[in-house]
Amino acid sequence: MIMSCIVIDDEPHAVDELSELIAQVPSLNLLSTFSDARHAIAYLQETGHVDIIFSDISMAVLNGIDAADIMSNYCHFLVYVTAHREYAPEAFGAKADGYLLKPVTYLSFTQKIEDLGNKFQDIIKLQRDENQFLFIKGGQKSSFIKIKYSDIVYIEAMLNYIMIHTTTGHEITYIGLKAMEDKLQVMDVFFRINKSIIISLNYLDRVDGNIARIANGKSYQIGEKYKSVFLDFLKKHTLKS
Template identity: 85%
Template sequence: MVMSCIVIDDEPHAIDELSELIALVPHLNLVESFPDARQAIAYLQEAEHVDIIFSDISMAVLNGIDAAEILNNYCHFLVYVTAHRGYAPEAFQARADGYLLKPVSYVSFTQKAEDLTLKHQDIIKLQRDEQQFLFIKGGQKSSFIKIKYSDIVYIEAMLNYIMIHTTTGHEITYIGLKAMEDKLQIMDIFFRINKSIIISLNYLDRVDGNIARLAPGQSYQIGDKYKSVFLDFLRKHTLKS
């Protein structure tokens, strides 16, 4: 699973160097960089969350240590990247998950990235184990319907609504398909195969070319936008001689 990250540093060359290192790690995705912590915090308040924040410490507007209490609310991992060894005690008191010294070497960076990847997998597994079901709003006021993830066969977009097809029937709720897709990211059994359909791999019977056939009998075309990621997943899980 790809981890999103941002970089905070008041030196442009430091941002460039760290961006190059991030680009060398396939499971890291740099979504934005900032010259100071205040701008980063403003962004995070809108974006709500990233997996990793790589932050300098000594910055003029707001230093990384002072910003930690806020930054930790918006990420899984806070990693300091600094030219100064002396900040280490303060960094770990601020609940930092890493402390990289500039200039950051490829080896030290990839080692830290691998360490965070393993921790991230543990977090996702824990979330998955704790979340075996979801609640959707029913048709009546203050009405809620419980749906087990394992019972979902596929989900169909209907303008501003979605229809959740389960092994026992279907339910309609007011939410967009993209929002539902985001909700299902922690579950690795759901795939969006076109602009209107998310399927559960638990009920995928076979794939014939561009057609995904589900065990209950439904068939749906795999859209060009989603085909490469979906087929790559299938290839990785295909038995080879």
């Protein structure tokens, strides 16, 4: 499993040495290097998330500790690489995931990467699990019901609650359809087709004009507000001759 990373250090030789170590570890992919934290933050804000940030601490203008609050939003792991042992309390106060002393040895570096790799696998597993099911509140206090995303056929708004229709039946929970729609945004198979219905494309049988027909025999009108986005998606995924 490959982890992406960047290096931040205002000493060119330190960047070169760490880059050489990274090149010797097959599980790491070095995306870029930076001479100061400001440029690194600008890069992250433009390109998004990386798995590991290796950062020096003592740098001009913006040091690694002061930049931690921002950088930690763009990475899974923040690892400080410094020649100064006395910064350790501040580093871990900034919730650093590692503290490597220069000159960094191959052994200490690979041990740290192995440790982060194990944690990274746990993160990926958790993210994968979160994309497979959700829990809704049941009718009784402290009652929770597990529903697999793959089992949801469609979701129907019913006054101040929703009814989730699945392959095995249905469940009711007191939440608005908009809140449910927001929750389902991470999944690319759910579409709201009118003010009252969200369907799963896994169970969409066909579309006839403004009518969406679900595999269980149900049919629903596609509302004007939602029609263009829904039909554009279907056109992009339509086999062309």
